[in-house]
Amino acid sequence: MTQFIIRRLLQSIPTLIGASIIIFLIFAMAPGDYVTSQLQNPKMTEERAAQLRALYGLDKPLPQRYISWASGVLKGDLGDSLLFKKPVVRVINDFIWNSFILGVAIMFFEWLIASIIGIYSAIRQYSVFDTIATLLVFILYSLPSFFLGLVMLKVFAVDLKWFPLGGMITTGSNYTGWAHIVDVSKHMVLPVATLTLISVGGLSRYFRANMLEVIKQDYIRTARAKGLKERTVIFKHALRNALLPLITLFTLELPSLFAGAMITERIFNWPGIGKVVLEGIYIRDYPLFLGYTMLITVLTILANILADVLYGVADPRVRLK
């Protein structure tokens, strides 16, 4: 197993280099750069623009720029964000954990609710519950997040005043410890609810489909014929097998915990990484955008390896020799 992991890690090095070149090129070749976007300042002169480009290293040929950026990355230095005027690592660190806790909460509720709905719909296929659940999740699934988010804010924050109107902490508060956790949780409810409701649809269909397929298998019939309890049949024989493909799905979803949700973060004023990076793209803050994209790339590659490993653990049939 260790050998397998080491081999996979080594194999991912060329993938990373290739990915970094592509990401770098796409971004470097997009029209305009950070200095172009500053040309909206009427006092900007050609000489000043050239001076700034030289300061930022934007005047060098592409291969040279790539090498200086990549060698910085190898040393753990992602450069300075042009927009925030501080190291990219610090900018990412300021915001990514906010996105992460939001992501974890959403993932937890999404999987919890989707599994309940999915399994229950499968074992009672075409029942009233199944029909209503299917209808509901599809309605929610089709809603744009900004719409649902704004409705939630209007109803629960403005009219009912149950939850705060966006943000992550109470303005001007100095809570620590438990009080801080409670404060943040309160601010999390609406964004988590919005994104969970929207994403639960897709996942519950996976659960349902997988369960349906497994339930029709011969070994389920055998299990029932042996006279096992229905509970044992469903949870021990059916669910376990139905979960196999979902392990991959789950693992591949892990990097997205760090990715941030651009639109929802904006609506709920959540200080996450998504909206920061979006702004970075508009204004051509290339160190920030490259640093963030590379981080997500690394996480995705790691998640892929993890998915393979976990699948092997869970399913002896595909275990590697």
Added chain:
Amino acid sequence: MLRKKWLPLVVTLIFILSVFLTSCGKTETQTPQQSQEQKTTPTASVQDSDNWTKAKDTSKIPEASKARTDTLIIGLHEPKGVFNPLYSETSYDNYVNSAIFDSLLEVDFDGTYIPSLAKSWDIDKDNNTITFHLRDDVKFSDGTPLTAKDVEFSYYVLADPTYDGPIALSAAGIKGFKEYNEGNADKIEGIKVIDDHTIQIQLEKVLGTSLSDLNIPVIPQHYYGKDFAKGKLDGVKALEQQPLGSGPYVFEKFVPGQEVRLVANENYWKGAPKIKHLIYKTTTEETAVQMLQTGETDYETSNITAKKDNVELLESLGFVDYSLLPTNGYGYIAFNHKLPKFQDVRVRKALAYGLNRKAIVDAVYQGLAEVRDVPQSKVSWAYPDEKDIIHYDYNPEKAKQLLDEAGWKLGPDGYRYKDGQKFTIHFLASSPNPVNDALVPMAVENYKELGIEFVAEPLEFNAIIDKVNKGDFEMYFMAWGLTPEPDPYTIFFSKGSQNKIGYANPKVDELILKGREETDINKRKEIYHELYKVLNDDLPYIFLYQRNDLNAKNSRVVGFQISSFRDFTYSLYQAEILQY
């Protein structure tokens, strides 16, 4: 069997969760109940300026805001956290910095410069020097007095070869600036500290724009300049999030993406601020009005677009004061003057007359923006008399006539031709952009009527700037932000750095130079009135509109005296909270 055991568990879980959430909701919502019913209406010592539309019903002020007796919360588009006024690039960071730092000069309500840290200044036209006399009672918030050394230091930071902030000190033409910035000089020849409170600047030439170019925020040398040397600004940059200045408020804490907390500077030279705590809170367009409505913010400055819908919404709240001030800037449609078809002024005029600008502007701003015919803010001292300028009101007949005169004849297919060439306009439409959403369909229809084909190409903003810089464009829509100083040298002078459209008019060049070289504001006024008349007639752009900025506040906070040029930050030290 399964479902019976499963469901109660889920129900219990949801129940526990909801109890948990509602209970923590309760601990937070308790607000101190004011027992005295209807006290006498509190009054403020400094009133708001006249340009506020006052609230009608102060009894609707939300309890949540009343509970905050010594804290003012200002809603703001997310500050980036560049809390150094020499480096901050967004206007949101600038709002924060204006509360922490002072500049040499202030901008008055009418856009002219008035004393601040510099109590007076002498302009010596013969020797080309400007001498600033500083106040002697100003201290930084750590108690150190502000002296001419600090001003000198701030100039040196801006002149440094590695300085990458947005302030263009080079424009001032300080003697020895180039030698320091690009060469080996280790001193700037033209900056001379005379004594603790006097600093003299030697310029290549004193211009009407010099004061505006020399007006900079002042940062303390003893704090930022510890290991400063030419080419070494690391020490200055490292303090980006621990600012120290002489302004009305002192920096306390920054929570990225959330809020900036400030506390009153008791030693502020204009007098200690009346409100102890100031918090800039990040808001977004989607929720800015609701934040005011629920009392989570007291003042909102950047996130409510000046549209009729929003104004009506604010009025319906009852307790909100709002102010609509003309934005210091204008929107325009640019021509590429290097293309022969746009070199004929009759064609440019035809395109202005032939476009229903009012309908476009109204579609976007619902009557809260005005069509403009000159490239200047209506409230600037440089703005010409309305009677003296041509108003290009929608007039397709006149447009057709002008096109005929210019030799663009209607062909059998309904389009105009000249020398066998069809009149087609390729328009770069930055997207997403609400003005383009209204402009493009209107222009397609209006110009079709004139016999012109209008083809819009939607592109991202940066891509358009890139094409414009290369001269690869025909027409595009954009907007300029203006400074209180009206000199349009960079934009309309034939060699101006931002004149990307290839516009050249000897008369305009002459007037721009004359306006720059004159230092008497009354004479400059006449020159600019003349200049704008020429530009109005010659149409380097189709001038489009001037919109409004909307400021809104809870009527419990008073003392904000603002104008298009003088933002709310100048009022922070005098603002107070009325305790309803």
